[in-house]
Amino acid sequence: MPELPEVETIARGVNERLRGDRIVEAWFGRHPEPFKTPAARQARGLEGRVILAVHRTGKHIVCELGAADGIELSNPSLPQQAKIARREPRSRKDQPQVLRLAALAQNDNRVEHPGAEVGHPVAGLGELESEPSAQWIVHLGMTGRLLVSTPDAPVAAHTHARLSLASGRELRFVDPRRFGRLEYRELSRKDGFRAPGADPLEVTAAEFARLFSGRKLFIKAALLNQKLLSGVGNIYADESLFRAGIRPRRRSGQLTRAELEELRLAMVQVLEHAIRLGGSSVSDYVDADGARGFFQLEHCVYLRTELPCRRCQTPIRRIVVAGRGTHYCPHCQR
DNA sequence: CATGTTTCCTGACAGC
């Protein structure tokens, strides 16, 4: 199940490999509607476009796309768009993609994914050769994969999209369980896509505390709510709570300010460590090259029911919270 | 609005 570290790993991998490549042809299987955008419209929109950059927001992978060669946009309000992107940001919501991409670029220096060379940083939009005029947004759901492969590689079952590229390679979207979503949007009409909640790696202590105070729901349910934080899923909610020493059924609003800060720091450490290890391969997660991650080897509680706690040897307990399997140490977490 | 519940979907696995 791809969460923030897995999605980040895939986005970096695709960015390193496909940046500057051109989509020559887009093929979509007819099976997996509903996409968020009808397949025919995606294909029409994607074909001919250049991939300027690929990055992550929340659990979404965003491909920034340049205009197709020799084709004028039908809705040329681009000068307007460019003006918006250069303006000083007034509020968080107004922040242009430029800043987020720049932040990603800094992050990139810390990557030590064993399965891949350290990549060149993701450029800010200002460094791109041209302004993005469209985006292809990929959500992997539970079992989605985004793979860079050669055209002659065997097509896996449940392959729902294949983008043929000018370099001769293909970008494939495979998703057996079909919880994944594909969306195409043109930027002349809407602002660039951003996940609905705060980014777990960038959220400030004050913002984090504000998000989680005054709520009655279980802290685990709050961590999973993408409208509060975007990117944390079941694995990293459990691992973050363990690291912070907080029980998953504590009420979000009952946590002290100190506990919330403890939780935020634990979450950041867990996520950054997981990114360094290329994510967790628990079911069938692989990165853009088909390589597995290694963070599952360092899980302290997730899927460790009845196994001894790594800190105190107490057997790990499994309960259900917010409809999700939830794992914790009854001794280390209070 | 806030929160809880149901639904989608298929591979894996248990039980007979």
Add this chain to the structure above:
DNA sequence: TGCTGTCAGGAAACAT
């Protein structure tokens, strides 16, 4: 062996 039943789980839709 091979069938049936159950379950996991992200997020949208629906219910309270």
